[in-house]
Amino acid sequence: MSRAGTWRDVRPGAWWPGLALALLIAAYVVYFGALTIQKHDAFRSTAFDLGNVDQAVWNTRHGRPLAMTNILGLDNRLGTHVEPILLPVSLLYFLWSDPRTLLLLQTLGIGLGAWPVYLLARRQWADGQAAAQQTVGHLCALAFALVYLLFPALASANYFDFHAVALAPTFFLFAFYFLETEHWAVFGLFALLTMSCKEDAPLLVFMLGFYALVIRRRPWVGLSTMAWSLAWFAVAVGWVMPHFDTRGVSPLANRYAYLGDRPVEMVQTMLTRPGLVLERMATRENLAYLRDLLASTAYLSLLAPQVLMLALPALAVNLLSTDGFMHQLEGFHYGAPLAPIIVAAAAYGTGWLARRAQGSRLSRALLPLLTLLVLGTSLLYHRGHGYTPLAAGYRDLWPAVTAHDRLGEEMAGEIPTGAAVAALPRLNPHVSQRERLLVIEGLDSEGLPAPLENVDGAWSADLAWLDVTNSWPLHPNDLRRGVQQMLAAGWGVERAADGWLLLRRGGAEKELPDAFYDFSRAPGAGPEFPFLLQFFLPGEDASSGSQPALECLGLDLSADERQGTHSLAVYCRALRPLPPGLRLYPFYFDDATGQIVEDTSQRPMVEAVWYPPESWQPGEVVVMRTLPWDVGDAAAIGLGATTGEDWSDVEQRLPLRLESSPGIVRLFDGDTWARLLGLEDGQAVDEPRTFGLPSPEQPLQADFGEQVRLLGADVDQDASGTPGNVRLTLYWQALQRMDTSYTVFAQILGPDGSVRAQADQVPRDGSYPTTWWLPGEVVSHEVVLALPPSFEEGGFRLIAGLYDPATGTRLPVYSTGGDFVELDLAEP
Numbered sequence: 001m002s003r004a005g006t007w008r009d010v011r012p013g014a015w016w017p018g019l020a021l022a023l024l025i026a027a028y029v030v031y032f033g034a035l036t037i038q039k040h041d042a043f044r045s046t047a048f049d050l051g052n053v054d055q056a057v058w059n060t061r062h063g064r065p066l067a068m069t070n071i072l073g074l075d076n077r078l079g080t081h082v083e084p085i086l087l088p089v090s091l092l093y094f095l096w097s098d099p100r101t102l103l104l105l106q107t108l109g110i111g112l113g114a115w116p117v118y119l120l121a122r123r124q125w126a127d128g129q130a131a132a133q134q135t136v137g138h139l140c141a142l143a144f145a146l147v148y149l150l151f152p153a154l155a156s157a158n159y160f161d162f163h164a165v166a167l168a169p170t171f172f173l174f175a176f177y178f179l180e181t182e183h184w185a186v187f188g189l190f191a192l193l194t195m196s197c198k199e200d201a202p203l204l205v206f207m208l209g210f211y212a213l214v215i216r217r218r219p220w221v222g223l224s225t226m227a228w229s230l231a232w233f234a235v236a237v238g239w240v241m242p243h244f245d246t247r248g249v250s251p252l253a254n255r256y257a258y259l260g261d262r263p264v265e266m267v268q269t270m271l272t273r274p275g276l277v278l279e280r281m282a283t284r285e286n287l288a289y290l291r292d293l294l295a296s297t298a299y300l301s302l303l304a305p306q307v308l309m310l311a312l313p314a315l316a317v318n319l320l321s322t323d324g325f326m327h328q329l330e331g332f333h334y335g336a337p338l339a340p341i342i343v344a345a346a347a348y349g350t351g352w353l354a355r356r357a358q359g360s361r362l363s364r365a366l367l368p369l370l371t372l373l374v375l376g377t378s379l380l381y382h383r384g385h386g387y388t389p390l391a392a393g394y395r396d397l398w399p400a401v402t403a404h405d406r407l408g409e410e411m412a413g414e415i416p417t418g419a420a421v422a423a424l425p426r427l428n429p430h431v432s433q434r435e436r437l438l439v440i441e442g443l444d445s446e447g448l449p450a451p452l453e454n455v456d457g458a459w460s461a462d463l464a465w466l467d468v469t470n471s472w473p474l475h476p477n478d479l480r481r482g483v484q485q486m487l488a489a490g491w492g493v494e495r496a497a498d499g500w501l502l503l504r505r506g507g508a509e510k511e512l513p514d515a516f517y518d519f520s521r522a523p524g525a526g527p528e529f530p531f532l533l534q535f536f537l538p539g540e541d542a543s544s545g546s547q548p549a550l551e552c553l554g555l556d557l558s559a560d561e562r563q564g565t566h567s568l569a570v571y572c573r574a575l576r577p578l579p580p581g582l583r584l585y586p587f588y589f590d591d592a593t594g595q596i597v598e599d600t601s602q603r604p605m606v607e608a609v610w611y612p613p614e615s616w617q618p619g620e621v622v623v624m625r626t627l628p629w630d631v632g633d634a635a636a637i638g639l640g641a642t643t644g645e646d647w648s649d650v651e652q653r654l655p656l657r658l659e660s661s662p663g664i665v666r667l668f669d670g671d672t673w674a675r676l677l678g679l680e681d682g683q684a685v686d687e688p689r690t691f692g693l694p695s696p697e698q699p700l701q702a703d704f705g706e707q708v709r710l711l712g713a714d715v716d717q718d719a720s721g722t723p724g725n726v727r728l729t730l731y732w733q734a735l736q737r738m739d740t741s742y743t744v745f746a747q748i749l750g751p752d753g754s755v756r757a758q759a760d761q762v763p764r765d766g767s768y769p770t771t772w773w774l775p776g777e778v779v780s781h782e783v784v785l786a787l788p789p790s791f792e793e794g795g796f797r798l799i800a801g802l803y804d805p806a807t808g809t810r811l812p813v814y815s816t817g818g819d820f821v822e823l824d825l826a827e828p
Contacts (some may be wrong), residue, residue, distance in 0.1 A: 006669040010119060010177075010339075016139040021145060028111040030151045031388065032157035032158050037102040039159070040429065043408060043470065045099070046440040047428035049478060052077065052159040053086065054099040054432040060090035061097065062435075068330050070428065070437050072316055073455045079244035082236040083164040092704055094154055099429050101161040105527045109167040110158050113340060114145040116173035120344050120690045121145070123180065124351025126178075140350075140371040146345045153298065153335030155387035159397070163333045168197035171342040172204055176310075176344065179212055184221060191225065195232050199241060202233035203313030204337060237263050242329050247294075247455075255321040268512035277320065285327055286319045292329055293342060296381035298373050301342050305347030311341040322514045330385050346374055354637050393561035395441075404498055404519065405493075408467060411500050415463060422452050422461035426470055440464070448489065449474070451504075456590035462505055464491070467608055469499040471518050476627075494608040520611040522623040525571045527554025529686060531661035533653040533674055535641050539581070542657045544737070549576055551656070552639065553621065554587075555676065566679070570639065572624060574616040582654075585640045585647055589679060597635055599647070602793040603627040625745045640673030652729070658772070666772055695730045702821045704802050707732045707812035708742070708770065711778070713823050714779050715798065726825070728783045730800060732763070734773040741769035742802040742811065746783045748825065751795030756788035770802075798825035 012018035039045060050282040052070045061069035066077040066086060068585050074080060083488070092101050121141035148154070157166040175190035195202045206229040213222025259266040259276075270277050294301055314337040318326045329335045354367040360760035381390055391397075412430040417422060419434035428439050436454075438461055444450035453460035464486065471479040483501065487493075491509020498520030501512075533552040540546035556569040568586050587599035605624045616622055644652035658665050664687040666675040678685040694713025703709050714729040728746055741762060748757035762769050763781040773779060788796065801820035803810040810819035 025111045034109045039403045043426045045429045047425040051428035051432040057090045058433040063092040070095045073247035076244045081291045085196040114169035116177045117148040118145040121347035143371045143375045144347045151339045152385040153329045154339040156330040157333035157336035165198040166336050173340045199236040202229040205229040207310040255323045296378045297346035300349040301345035304345040307348045334544045361487045396560045396562050420463045424463040445486040454581035463504045466501040476606045482611050517611045520607040528556045530554035532659040532807045534657045543653045564630045567628040568626045572623050572626045574618050578613045578616045586640050588635045591636045598631045635679045637677045724787045725786045730781045732779045734777050741771045746800045749797040757785045759783045800824045815825040
């Protein structure tokens, strides 16, 4: 393993490994390229950091190196990160000046990292082997290239906007490979490229120098590499960032302030107070981080500590930070520098074990078995954490580009490049190619969206671009209040449609056009869970002949499996003008206790904020969407409406009436709210109604009070097998809506007509009263009766019927003139 390498070493060898490797890389680039562009086109990218980097690169291409205004108080990206790699990247903007260029570049850069992974793995077992063994070695090396491409922390960095540090893994792997093959000039080139990706990347190169010194025993290479990497790090962190950070608050100082105010003090603290460092590192959260980091390669990377030690600086940077996001392997980009080291170490560990077994009976089988183990554990971990169709929750990663998104892109294209713009974070990357740009993150002391001017007041935004359907990070109420303040403070409406809002400083128009509210309208809606609930104003109800004021047509339930959140879309229609203050009230509650676990009090529906019910036009369908929230895996969905702020005040709730629903809907509190659906394991549980006619053993057509028909019954031995019990199944069909909750009775009468056994129940053990039945619906109801001790003597009769529990009055059976039906009672 110590021979000097040549450029021929970067070839895969035989033609087929090269083709297979190219196909793996191409598949990765095509998939993640399409995914990240789709995410951007659906307005899921953000100012942090696609918008920030795009503005800096665009300014560089126009002669203002790394100039950026997108972080308040900074005028150059060097004040927050030192990424010289962005200078040559800006040349690509002469070909295609678009933030998608960065997304595709990042995807290509990460995908190419599979190449050096393959080369490093191949060196461990394929070089110098017989042809047959080389074939196995190539296949195993390709498997490790696939493990690298599937590594969730790396895919997470690819998915989460653009960050120059995501290019570092590939540069680092090539540097490591050329260090191993002792091709020093190319090693130096890729080491420089690695350091150019972020201010702390020189620490990774420092470890390569340490590896060259201690493992490769090349003192001049190791010492020189360690020297200039530390020098670069010191200049980047100690001079460049403080010089360009005009705010005087660097990310490094913020995240590691407990270690000291300056890098020198931080290093001194780590050396003199190792207990503090150990206490910070050895938390339960950090140990779980290390467990998961090593899990996807079956912990075989532990067998190559000489490679694994290369990860120490990146681990320290993440685990010593007070920024909780840096303690997450997936979801952000902070784990990206660790991925290549873990995979390379696993390949080295696998090669070490395989070589140890040479000469044994397992020598030929051990390498493929270990490779399959790594690949299998990688796929298993990927299932829960990955970003491809192999992962659970994959559908949540691929957003749809809607007509709303396309309208936003059209509006972005109409904003002049020369205009200074303030935009919400998710809109920011779509207008980031301009000299002056601000990201709106909150409200200032005057209630205006902040910032609308830069920190020193040298220039102000000409335009503010907003999307009220996605106001993050502003609360919907705050954004509404901020827009009202802007209109009162001299801003005017430049363009507004479907929830998009472009405001101009000094504009004359103060009213929002009707087209702005189109985001609330849903003509031709087809809800996932349809029903028809009609609401009456307080003091009115269907029994008094009043006409309903409002109806709900159904709902959609959206679940994000990866985030563990749910959201609702409720479709409504005003049937007549609605009074001010009317509020639709969807909520989640605990089925067992009735306790509300989430409602719209703190997280209101955006449509209700901008287009409240009193503004609805009679006849138009409006969709009301709740904000995503974690409500747990088991809950139920309720819906009501009120004219007051306090939901607990039943008097202010709107009475409702269920007209139709394919699923069972339950009404409570005097028919003032409805239970619509249940959730189990995070999935909707819809209870379908039955309208098909049954085939009972004893068919009947007995009409009770012209309200409900008994279609028949089954009389059987109790399924539980209890001796002397009879299980009676009654099949009812509602003939009309019932305003009374009737009780079903079943009796066994003795020869003398006395009641010898009896059961009285609201249908389905009290869970489905007749007031919830719809016309035509078939409801089965089971009753268990204990046979009398003297049943064998004969002469016993079985009867059944319905009665009003409030009065005890039985419903008459018109076909017989009685108030019950008699069933055949055969001895079990």
